[in-house]
Amino acid sequence: MMKEIRGEQLPGCMTPGRLAEMAGRKATVEGCVHNIRALGGIAFVILRTGRYLLQTVYDQSVCRDDAAALEDGCYISATGTVRLEQRAAGGVELLLDGFEVLSRPAAPYPLNMADRSLKATLGTNLEYRAVALRHPRERAVFRVMEGIENGFRDFMLRNDFAEIHSPKITAISAEGGAEVFRLKYFGSDAVLAQSPQFYKQMGVAFFDRVFEVGEVYRAELHNTSRHLNEYVGLDFEMGYIRDMTDVMNMETAMLRHVMAHLAENYQPEIELLGVRLPAVEAIPAVKFADALAYLKTVGGGKNRNDLTADDEVLLCSHILQQTGSEFVFVTHFPSAKRPFYVMDDQENPKEALSFDLLFRGLEITTGGQRIHDYAQQVAKMKARNMDPADFESFLAAHKYGLPPHGGLGIGLERLTSKLCDLANIRQASLFPRDLNHLAP
Amino acid sequence: MMKEIRGEQLPGCMTPGRLAEMAGRKATVEGCVHNIRALGGIAFVILRTGRYLLQTVYDQSVCRDDAAALEDGCYISATGTVRLEQRAAGGVELLLDGFEVLSRPAAPYPLNMADRSLKATLGTNLEYRAVALRHPRERAVFRVMEGIENGFRDFMLRNDFAEIHSPKITAISAEGGAEVFRLKYFGSDAVLAQSPQFYKQMGVAFFDRVFEVGEVYRAELHNTSRHLNEYVGLDFEMGYIRDMTDVMNMETAMLRHVMAHLAENYQPEIELLGVRLPAVEAIPAVKFADALAYLKTVGGGKNRNDLTADDEVLLCSHILQQTGSEFVFVTHFPSAKRPFYVMDDQENPKEALSFDLLFRGLEITTGGQRIHDYAQQVAKMKARNMDPADFESFLAAHKYGLPPHGGLGIGLERLTSKLCDLANIRQASLFPRDLNHLAP
Known part of the structure; x- marks a missing residue:
C-alpha cells in the first residue's frame, strides 16, 4: 500500500x-x-x-x-x-x-521556427505568444532576464539585504495619482501596488537592508515602446546611509556584479542575441539643472521639471561621447515633481535628493534618500495638502523610528530590453500587459 | 559639474x-x-x-x-x-x-522588545506590525522564509529550470470557481491569478523546465489559521516526465536541498526559533483510497473526495509513527475534485494523477501530471461542460505541442509556518491579507 x-x-x-x-x-x-x-x-x-x-x-x-x-x-x-x-x-x-x-502537435506552427530571427510583426508575435516564445532568439531574452534578476539577488544577499515579499493588494497608493488599478477587497476599496515603496521603507526598520523582486502595477494610458502596465520591479532600500551617494554606489557595484554574472553564466544567449555587456566602471553623475542647461543647447530640455524620452537619448549620447560611459546618473530633480517621501536637499529645498539612472538612452532606475523623521514627513505631507491620517500605517514606521535610509527601483523589463537591444519592451515580457493585451 | x-x-x-x-x-x-x-x-x-x-x-x-x-x-x-x-x-x-x-523615534514602542518572545495577541501584533516585526523572534521567521525560497531557487537553477514571471492580471481563471478577485482592466473584466498554472504549462513548451516565485490570490472566505488571501507560491513545472513520480522525486530532492541550505546559512535563526529541520530521506507515498480507509478506522475520513484538516493531522501522525517521516505524499485523488488540466489514471479514470504533500499535519503542496495532448484536453473540458473557446490562449500551447509534463505548487508561508512551529499562518506573512486586514 x-x-x-x-x-x-x-x-x-x-x-x-x-x-x-x-x-x-x-x-x-x-x-x-x-x-x-x-x-x-x-x-x-x-x-x-x-x-x-x-x-x-x-x-x-x-x-x-x-x-x-x-x-x-x-x-x-x-x-x-x-x-x-x-x-x-x-x-x-x-x-x-x-x-x-x-x-505530437495538433496543428503546424503558424510561425517559422527555422528562420534565424522570427519573421513576424509584434502584433502577430503577441497573438501567437505560445508559439513565438519557442523561437530560440525570442526565448533567449528571458534567460538574460533571469540572469539579471539572479545577479541582482545574489549581490543583494551577499551584501546583507533581506529578501522580502510585500502585499500587492493594498489600501493606499504609494505614488498617488489616478493611475492605479482598483478592486474590491471583501467590500473594501483596494488598489494594486504601484511600488513596494512603503513596505520596503518599513522593512528597513527590522532588517536594515531589504530587497524585493515583484510585480508592479501602473494603470497608465501610455501606449509606447517603453511602458508596460504590469512589470517586474527590482527594488532595494538600505539603512544607515550618509547620503544618496551611498545608494548610487550600491547600484553601481550591483550592476557591475550583474554584468559579470551574465558574462559567466549566459554566454549562449549573449552570443545568440549579440548582447553587448556594458563596462560598469565609474558612472558619471550630473545634476538635473546642469543636464537641462546642456539639453537646451541641443534643442531639448522642453520640460523644466523632468527629462523627456528624447532628452534621455540626447543626454546619454553626450555622456557616452564625453566619458565613454553608457550609464549616467541624473541627480537633484525638482522637488515638486518627486513623491512626498523623498528627502529634499537642506541646502536647496527646491531640489530633491533623488536620482534617475539612464542606460543607453532610457531611464531604468529611480531612487534617492527618503525622509526618516516622523515630524518632517508629516510636515511635508501637510505642505502638499495630504492628510497624514490616510497614511497612518506607513507613518507608524517613522513614528517608532527609522534610520536614515534610501533606495531605488529598477524596471527589469527595461534593463533587459536595452541589454538585448529590443525595439519594444513588450518583447522583454513573456506575456505583456498593455492597453490591448489581457491575454494570453 | x-x-x-x-x-x-x-x-x-x-x-x-x-x-x-x-x-x-x-x-x-x-x-x-x-x-x-x-x-x-x-x-x-x-x-x-x-x-x-x-x-x-x-x-x-x-x-x-x-x-x-x-x-x-x-x-x-x-x-x-x-x-x-x-x-x-x-x-x-x-x-x-x-x-x-x-x-530618534517620535513615540515609545507600544510593544516590549526586550521580552524573549513578543507578548502580544495576534490582533495587537498585526495592528502594530511596523513595530512587532522589529522583535528578534518575529523577524527571524522571515529569514527562514528567505532561506526556503532561495534554497528552492538555487535547486531549480542548478537543475536547468528557467525562472519566469507570469502576469497576475489575467482574463481567465486557472482553478475556476467564484473565489477570485475581480477588477476592471481598461474596461475589460479581469481577475487576479489564482496560480501561475496556465503560464507555467505554456513555459514547458519553450524552456522544458520552469519555476516561478510569485504572489497568488484566493478570494476565499476562510478565516482560519492556515489560509491567507494573498500568498507566495513556489511553483515548478517540468517536461519529459515518465509519470508523476518524477515530479515527486524532484520535490523530495528539492526539499532535501532546502533543509541543507537552511542548516548551512540560517543557524542564528534556527537557534533563536528552535526550528527542528526535518530529515528528508525516503518520503512515503500512499494512495488517497488507502489513506481514507485508514482514517475511517480512527474516526476521520468524513469527506470521501478530499482530506479534511483533521485528516491531515491524523494521517501525518500515523505515518510518522510507522515510518519516522514527517512528510507524506497522498496520491491518486478522486478525479472529479481535481482541476480540468490534471491527467487521469488510464487504468482507473476516476483517479487523478495528482498528489498532495503533507508536512507535520498540513498540506503544503498540490501537484501532479497534466494533460499534454490537445484533443484529450479539449475532450476533458467538454466532459465538464466547459467551453474550450474560453481557454483559447491556454489551449494554444497544447495545439502546437507540449511534451508530457507535470509540476506542483508550494505555499511558502505554510512551509515556513510549519518549520517555525507558528500557531497561525499570519505570523509567516510580513503584512498578511485576510478578511479583516488590508493594511498595513
Missing part, C-alpha cells in the same frame, strides 16, 4: 557540452523537433531542448525507426551515438539508432 | 563574527537601541542590527558622550574597543568610546 519516494531525479536538460563528453558512446536526448533537412537517405533532425539546439542525424541504414514519423513540433526521445562534428552547432551531433515520439 | 560614482560600498551589517575578528581593536557599529540595562556607572546598551543583537558597554569614565542621550528605539553609530566576552550574545562586546545619535 505504501511506496517510497527517495528523491531520485531525472537528468537535466541536455547541453552540447554534456553531450560532447560522451563522444563515441551512446546517449539519449529528449527534445522538440525544431527543423528537418532531408538529403537523400540522410536527414538532419535539429532538436530544440530548453536552452539549446542539438543536431541529430537520421541515416535510414542505421536507424531502426522511420523518419516519416517525425514532423516539426513533435516531442521525441532519441537514442544514438555521439559524434564530434565541427559543422554542427555546439560541435557535436547524435547519429540516431532510434527514437520514440512522446507527443 | 560632473561627479563620478565608482561603486564604493558601505560595509554590510555588523555580525558577532565580524566583530570578534576585531578583538582588541576599535570598531564602529550602527544599530538601533534595543534595550538599556543600567548598573551604577555602567550600562549595557544592546544594539539591534538587521540580523543580530550586539552588546555594547557604556562606562561613564570611558565614553565621551552621555548615556542620558540614549533611549530605546533610537538609531546610533557607536565606536569603541572590541572585547571578547563569553557572557555577551555572540561572545563579543564593544566598550563605548562614543556614539552619535542618527535618528
Whole structure:
C-alpha cells in the first residue's frame, strides 16, 4: 500500500557540452523537433531542448525507426551515438539508432521556427505568444532576464539585504495619482501596488537592508515602446546611509556584479542575441539643472521639471561621447515633481535628493534618500495638502523610528530590453500587459 | 559639474563574527537601541542590527558622550574597543568610546522588545506590525522564509529550470470557481491569478523546465489559521516526465536541498526559533483510497473526495509513527475534485494523477501530471461542460505541442509556518491579507 519516494531525479536538460563528453558512446536526448533537412537517405533532425539546439542525424541504414514519423513540433526521445562534428552547432551531433515520439502537435506552427530571427510583426508575435516564445532568439531574452534578476539577488544577499515579499493588494497608493488599478477587497476599496515603496521603507526598520523582486502595477494610458502596465520591479532600500551617494554606489557595484554574472553564466544567449555587456566602471553623475542647461543647447530640455524620452537619448549620447560611459546618473530633480517621501536637499529645498539612472538612452532606475523623521514627513505631507491620517500605517514606521535610509527601483523589463537591444519592451515580457493585451 | 560614482560600498551589517575578528581593536557599529540595562556607572546598551543583537558597554569614565542621550528605539553609530566576552550574545562586546545619535523615534514602542518572545495577541501584533516585526523572534521567521525560497531557487537553477514571471492580471481563471478577485482592466473584466498554472504549462513548451516565485490570490472566505488571501507560491513545472513520480522525486530532492541550505546559512535563526529541520530521506507515498480507509478506522475520513484538516493531522501522525517521516505524499485523488488540466489514471479514470504533500499535519503542496495532448484536453473540458473557446490562449500551447509534463505548487508561508512551529499562518506573512486586514 505504501511506496517510497527517495528523491531520485531525472537528468537535466541536455547541453552540447554534456553531450560532447560522451563522444563515441551512446546517449539519449529528449527534445522538440525544431527543423528537418532531408538529403537523400540522410536527414538532419535539429532538436530544440530548453536552452539549446542539438543536431541529430537520421541515416535510414542505421536507424531502426522511420523518419516519416517525425514532423516539426513533435516531442521525441532519441537514442544514438555521439559524434564530434565541427559543422554542427555546439560541435557535436547524435547519429540516431532510434527514437520514440512522446507527443505530437495538433496543428503546424503558424510561425517559422527555422528562420534565424522570427519573421513576424509584434502584433502577430503577441497573438501567437505560445508559439513565438519557442523561437530560440525570442526565448533567449528571458534567460538574460533571469540572469539579471539572479545577479541582482545574489549581490543583494551577499551584501546583507533581506529578501522580502510585500502585499500587492493594498489600501493606499504609494505614488498617488489616478493611475492605479482598483478592486474590491471583501467590500473594501483596494488598489494594486504601484511600488513596494512603503513596505520596503518599513522593512528597513527590522532588517536594515531589504530587497524585493515583484510585480508592479501602473494603470497608465501610455501606449509606447517603453511602458508596460504590469512589470517586474527590482527594488532595494538600505539603512544607515550618509547620503544618496551611498545608494548610487550600491547600484553601481550591483550592476557591475550583474554584468559579470551574465558574462559567466549566459554566454549562449549573449552570443545568440549579440548582447553587448556594458563596462560598469565609474558612472558619471550630473545634476538635473546642469543636464537641462546642456539639453537646451541641443534643442531639448522642453520640460523644466523632468527629462523627456528624447532628452534621455540626447543626454546619454553626450555622456557616452564625453566619458565613454553608457550609464549616467541624473541627480537633484525638482522637488515638486518627486513623491512626498523623498528627502529634499537642506541646502536647496527646491531640489530633491533623488536620482534617475539612464542606460543607453532610457531611464531604468529611480531612487534617492527618503525622509526618516516622523515630524518632517508629516510636515511635508501637510505642505502638499495630504492628510497624514490616510497614511497612518506607513507613518507608524517613522513614528517608532527609522534610520536614515534610501533606495531605488529598477524596471527589469527595461534593463533587459536595452541589454538585448529590443525595439519594444513588450518583447522583454513573456506575456505583456498593455492597453490591448489581457491575454494570453 | 560632473561627479563620478565608482561603486564604493558601505560595509554590510555588523555580525558577532565580524566583530570578534576585531578583538582588541576599535570598531564602529550602527544599530538601533534595543534595550538599556543600567548598573551604577555602567550600562549595557544592546544594539539591534538587521540580523543580530550586539552588546555594547557604556562606562561613564570611558565614553565621551552621555548615556542620558540614549533611549530605546533610537538609531546610533557607536565606536569603541572590541572585547571578547563569553557572557555577551555572540561572545563579543564593544566598550563605548562614543556614539552619535542618527535618528530618534517620535513615540515609545507600544510593544516590549526586550521580552524573549513578543507578548502580544495576534490582533495587537498585526495592528502594530511596523513595530512587532522589529522583535528578534518575529523577524527571524522571515529569514527562514528567505532561506526556503532561495534554497528552492538555487535547486531549480542548478537543475536547468528557467525562472519566469507570469502576469497576475489575467482574463481567465486557472482553478475556476467564484473565489477570485475581480477588477476592471481598461474596461475589460479581469481577475487576479489564482496560480501561475496556465503560464507555467505554456513555459514547458519553450524552456522544458520552469519555476516561478510569485504572489497568488484566493478570494476565499476562510478565516482560519492556515489560509491567507494573498500568498507566495513556489511553483515548478517540468517536461519529459515518465509519470508523476518524477515530479515527486524532484520535490523530495528539492526539499532535501532546502533543509541543507537552511542548516548551512540560517543557524542564528534556527537557534533563536528552535526550528527542528526535518530529515528528508525516503518520503512515503500512499494512495488517497488507502489513506481514507485508514482514517475511517480512527474516526476521520468524513469527506470521501478530499482530506479534511483533521485528516491531515491524523494521517501525518500515523505515518510518522510507522515510518519516522514527517512528510507524506497522498496520491491518486478522486478525479472529479481535481482541476480540468490534471491527467487521469488510464487504468482507473476516476483517479487523478495528482498528489498532495503533507508536512507535520498540513498540506503544503498540490501537484501532479497534466494533460499534454490537445484533443484529450479539449475532450476533458467538454466532459465538464466547459467551453474550450474560453481557454483559447491556454489551449494554444497544447495545439502546437507540449511534451508530457507535470509540476506542483508550494505555499511558502505554510512551509515556513510549519518549520517555525507558528500557531497561525499570519505570523509567516510580513503584512498578511485576510478578511479583516488590508493594511498595513
